[in-house]
Structures are given as structure tokens and as C-alpha cells.
Amino acid sequence: MRFVAMKLHTREQTKEGEKEVKEREEEAVRKWVPSIDGYLKFLVDSKLVYDTLEEIVEKASFPFYAEFRNTGLERSEKLAKDLEWFKEQGYTIPKPSSPGVTYSQILQELSEKDPQAFICHFYNIYFAHSAGGQMIGRKVAGQLLNKKELEFYKWDGELSQLLQNVRDKLNKVAEGWTREEKDHCLEETEKSFKHSGEILRLILS
Template structure:
């Protein structure tokens, strides 16, 4: 799954990237606290959804991904409570988060391979590029404060490796078609997470 995800990056973003960089100049990257709050709220909705689905485990393999140490819901709840204490108004979830949450719910009931693709991409992307973006946004709008969203208990590389091993064990029981189907879902995962990420600039 990592190989397919990396190919969807540009050459500037990852050495395995195959997409051409956008030739039109991007607007100056100016995150706002309002946009960042929308991003955090929508992200929390997505993590709430993912974590509820693996707890409920409509398919037995979902139970493998409980209590991995990568969970982000509780950390985001703490961050939003802290931001509220600082006097910020916490918005309701917006359309990108609501759409993605509904899509994950639907997949989780009918399409475990596609759901696991989203699970993988959401947690692993946050642990990599997500942390870098978080640092840059914090410098601009939070005086450099590091949120709980970007902290993990324990060694992150070990937590990721453990989940990677579980994913490989689950996928061993899939047919070639099911494996391909899982990989084909990567682009949709990028589309949904990209829409939530863009809220930072809204």
C-alpha cells in the first residue's frame, strides 16, 4: 500500500512520486486559525469514525486494529478543549469531514478491503506529512505550540511497524483481486483527505 500511496505524490514530495508538480503558481501558503480549527474538527470526525468502526468490527479483521497506539481521537478532543480555553470558537464539522465519515461508514459495512486502505492511508499519512504540516501551521497560527494530535505514547516507528505487520497478516487471506481492489482505493483516500487538508487555508 505504501508503494501505491507514494506514487500519488509529486516528485518533489517523495522520491517514488510520479505525479507532475502543479505548474500554475500556488497562492502564498497562509493558514488561518479559523481554517485550522475546521481542519481539526473534521479530522476528529474522521478519526472518531475509524475508531468506532474498528471497535464495532463488522468484519472480524477490523478488531486487529484496536488499541494500536496510533489512535488520534482522544488527542484531538484535548486539543479542541485547549483551543476553546484560549477563547477560540469551535466550529461544527463541515462538508469534507461529513462526506468522508459517511463514506467510511458505508465502506466498512460492505467493502473491508477498501476500508482498510483508508484506515492505512489516514493513520500513516498523518504520522509522516501530517506532522510536518502541523509544525508549519503551529508556527504560523499557534506561536509554535505542538498539539497533542502530533504526539504519540511510545516509539512511533515501532507503533507503525506493528500496524504494518497486522495489515500484512490480514491481507494474506485476500485473493489477488481483493488486494488489487484495496490498492485501487488509494486515490479516493487521497481525494478525501486532501479536501480536509485544504480547510487549513479556508
């Protein structure tokens, strides 16, 4: 999954990237002129997506989802603390917007009907945040929050080891899949980038 995901990045994002920047929105993201209101929308929608992922693995419509409980990558509790901090600073916390609500619904549907596709989204959401997400967090904090580091960008434990543990579990689960199921999982990568990108662009709204 990593190989496919890296190809969908631009060369600016990673040396393995092959995607060209064509859309006006993507050009804007590269220049990063965030606003507090937009950043709050991004955090709220992100929390809805992470809430959904954590609820799905807790419910475990497919037994192997339970393998991904308590990985150390969970973000819901961290985001709740960050949003509470913004509230204490006097900001009004918005309701989830269309990108987050739509993605949450898609994740719910996939988790119940298409586990291979769901696992692709699960992987890309968590792993993208651990990489590019950290870079974005530092940049936004520097521009808007007087360099305050939000909980969203902190992990309990060594992040590289937490990621490796999840990779190992993903590989173990995928061992039982057919070649068609593995290919189907990989084919979902572009859709996961699309939905995550729509949430990311809220920062610029």
C-alpha cells in the same frame, strides 16, 4: 499499499513521488498561508474522521477489524484535548463541515460493504498523518500558535514501532485475501487521497 501511496505524492513531498501539481488548490497548499479559522475546521473534520475509524474497529462488522484496536495511532482523544485548548483560548469550535461529514459517511459505508477498500483508507489516513501530517503541524504551529505543539502530533511510544506493528497486522490480514481483493484495496488509494486532501485544504479556507 505504501508503494502505490508514494506514487500519488509530488516530488516535493517525497523522492518517490510521481504526481504533477496541476490544480490551483494544490499549488496553494504548497505555499501554506494558513488561518486559525481554517485550521480549526481542519482539526474538527479530522476528529470526525478519526472518531469514525475508531468506532468502526470497535464495532468490527468484519472480525479482522478488531486487530486494529488500540494500535497507539489513535487520534480522537488527542484531538479532543487540542480542541479543548483552543476553546480555553477563547476560540469558537466550529461544527464539522462537508469534507469531514462526507468522508465519515463514506468510511461507514465501505466498512460495512467493502472491507478491502476500507482498509486502504484506514492505512492511508493514519500513515499520512504520521509523515506529512507532522510536517504540516510544525509549520502551522510556527505560523499561528507561537510554536505550541498540539497533542495531535504526539504519540505515546516510538512512532516508527507503532507504524510497523500496524503494517505487520495489515500484512497478516491481507494474506487471506485473493489477488483480486488485494488489487481492489490498492485501487482505492487515489480516492483516499482525494478525501483527505479536501480536509487538508480546509486549513487554507
